[in-house]
Amino acid sequence: MYNFIYRTVVNNNLIQYEQKGATNVKQLNFIGIGGATTIELGGNCCYIKNNNNLLIIDVCEEATKKLLNTSAFNNINKIYIILTHTHYDHIAGLGVLLWYSNFYLNKTPQIVYNNEAYKQSLIELLRITGVTDKFYNFINEKSLNFDFSVNMQPTSHVSYLQCFGIMFKDEFGKYYYTGDTKDIDYIRKLSTDEVIKTIYCEVAEETYDVHIKYEDIMDLDKNKLILMHFDTYRLYKRAIKDGFRIAQMAKTNKTKVSSKTQNPYL
Numbered sequence: 646m647y648n649f650i651y652r653t654v655v656n657n658n659l660i661q662y663e664q665k666g667a668t669n670v671k672q673l674n675f676i677g678i679g680g681a682t683t684i685e686l687g688g689n690c691c692y693i694k695n696n697n698n699l700l701i702i703d704v705c706e707e708a709t710k711k712l713l714n715t716s717a718f719n720n721i722n723k724i725y726i727i728l729t730h731t732h733y734d735h736i737a738g739l740g741v742l743l744w745y746s747n748f749y750l751n752k753t754p755q756i757v758y759n760n761e762a763y764k765q766s767l768i769e770l771l772r773i774t775g776v777t778d779k780f781y782n783f784i785n786e787k788s789l790n791f792d793f794s795v796n797m798q799p800t801s802h803v804s805y806l807q808c809f810g811i812m813f814k815d816e817f818g819k820y821y822y823t824g825d826t827k828d829i830d831y832i833r834k835l836s837t838d839e840v841i842k843t844i845y846c847e848v849a850e851e852t853y854d855v856h857i858k859y860e861d862i863m864d865l866d867k868n869k870l871i872l873m874h875f876d877t878y879r880l881y882k883r884a885i886k887d888g889f890r891i892a893q894m895a896k897t898n899k900t901k902v903s904s905k906t907q908n909p910y911l
């Protein structure tokens with residue numbers, strides 16, 4: 646029988662939506678909530694564990710170390726990766742994660758895609774950075790086997806890259822993860838849609854016309870929004886002060902990183 650708990654952490658208070666007898670947990674665990682230059686907050690990346698499988702959304706710089714430090718790799722069968730787009734703050738740790746997974750975890754991650762052109766661009770990206778195709782596989786989003794569906798929805802961010810937001814759906818509703826986007830109209834539409842339970846929304850002070858402007862979300866339903874990908878630390882502090890929910894960092898532990906030596910440059 647399908648069981649479900651959806652949890653999110655709000656300003657250090659755990660808010661839990663629980664169904665009786667639930668055994669599975671779906672929770673976005675963030676290892677970074679910053680924009681490209683918000684060093685203090687880290688690159689915007691998160692993961693979900695479901696049925697002992699690990700789904701990682703974007704792979705920031707030092708993602709492998711941060712995932713280790715939050716026990717993300719503990720007791721997992723398979724690793725899946727969704728890349729919302731290929732701006733460096735979202736893929737900087739990709740090669741190392743793929744190598745580490747193969748050499749130290751004996752797992753070959755599966756990269757989720759929803760169209761051939763995007764798949765080919767990721768193959769090329771990995772090829773020119775020295776990651777051969779034996780270190781990863783691809784899986785179509787329709788073939789994923791979680792307790793929720795995943796839909797990579799094209800969004801407008803910058804004209805020269807394919808960019809996606811992610812719509813998760815389960816029997817209780819839908820949950821949207823914006824990726825990087827400038828499509829405020831879509832966020833507004835989702836925020837008034839009853840089926841949408843949560844919107845993980847990127848925000849920026851200085852949008853350069855490619856991000857969601859903080860002022861544009863101030864009148865939206867705060868119960869539905871969880872903010873992330875702040876372009877400045879100042880905005881992060883301001884959003885907390887203004888009563889917004891903030892994507893919370895996963896708890897870290899003191900896992901010892903393996904020091905086995907192997908040559909990944911094969």
Ligand SMILES: [Zn+2]
Nearest residue numbers: 681732734825
């Ligand atoms: Zn970004």
Ligand SMILES: [Zn+2]
Nearest residue numbers: 730732802825
């Ligand atoms: Zn971007």
